[in-house]
Amino acid sequence: MNTPQTPHPLLRKGLLGGRRDARGLRAIVTGASGTFGRAICARLAEQGARVVGLDLVPRPEDPVEVLACDITDDASVPTAVAAAIDRLGGLDLLINNAGVGGPAPAELPPGAEVRRQLDINLLGTWRTTAACVDALVESRGRIVMVSSRMAAMQLPLAAAYGASKRALVAYADALRMEIGTHVAVTCVYPSAVRSPIHDSTAAAGLSLEGMSSYEPLEGVVDTVLRAALGRRARRDLTTTRRGAVEFFLARHLPYVTDRIIARTLAARARTGAFEGAELAAGVVRRHTGAP
Structure with missing residues (x-):
């Protein structure tokens, strides 16, 4: 008969309002100097957690200590993580928040932008x-993956982002199978939030304005903290009621969401929303009959 593992003391601290007490919790947040990352770090620190961030370019106004780390560099990551864990004296929580977006039509060959994402x-x-x-195994810790609604419901002209986020969920599922006896793994699915992540797509003339409803940053941060501090670790969490409906439809009735998105894309193409956007030329041609 297996003997149940005893959680790390910090993970057994008192629960307030159905949440674990964050005081003393040792956390690493990636993408800590970005829009989501700064807000997540600030909220955790306000609740008493000890937080070290990782980011490619830390900023003077960051609310917690942020170490420079290029997460695309095989050598940089272990060094920065080891330094963060040394500062914290261990690790109870990892929030994988770092992410980028950009224009990437699925019909075109993958280039540098696709590989970057x-x-x-x-x-x-x-x-x-x-x-x-x-x-994390030593502390019986928790991992939160900040994924995207696009992991379940792909939007056009942004194939790399959706593919990377869907693959992220597959990675989380595999990780859960391997270390889930000791470490909880939760995926969070925000919809669109106004932030610089959309700038390159808009600059290419492929803005998703009209195809996606924006939600407040605070709701995303609330959900990330719910995943991190909830009494019971959840497998998947959406950030809004609308997001929950979209997530359900995309998983169980995908033909419904496919039709809605296809009709919206066609309407935008016909009304000139992608006028002058070279990357959308194929979409415009097919929907308008333009040469």
């Missing part, structure tokens, strides 16, 4: 998690 969103998360596994 896959390397950061998927492989960067993989590298960071692998460097943290031993410390």
